[in-house]
Amino acid sequence: MHPMDALGDPVRRRLVELVGAGEQPAGDLAAAVGAEFGISQPAVSRHLRVLREAGLVESRPRGTVRLYALRPDAVDEVGRWADEVVRAWRPRLDALATEVARGRRASRVGDEGAGRPDAAGPSTPRPSTARPSTARPSTAPHEEDA
Secondary structure, X not given: OXXXXXXXXXXXXXXHHHHXXXXXXXXXXXXXXXXXXXXXXXXXXXXXHHHHHOOOEXXXXXXXXXXXXXXXXXXXXXXXXXXXXXXXXXXXXXXXXXXXXXXXXXXXXXXHHHHOOOOOOOOOOOOXXXXXXXXXXXXXXXXXXX
């Protein structure tokens, strides 16, 4: 399994974060992740096995305890992939940020000029200030007519 596939699961990402802080006993990892995600120790063990098979972590026995540690070279591979993605998207995201800034600037300029009579320009119709009449002609016959 490719390291990126293994990191697709939030439990495995959390395990990588925990072992990234330093070597950890399997029992401590199972307790921390089990409490956080509500999963059993055997389920955590399966996630650790997937991470081991993907090459993201390594384990070694110390007496009756199994210690897990991060494999920096595998994390570097993930980092290189992320750098490539960022490098590909950076120009597009920068262009988007520029357009958003232009839109905000144009909106502010439009808002600032809204109070001036000449700000809208001669071709923009101005809203009418006259109020429409609320009186409606009656269609019912008057009492006098009946």
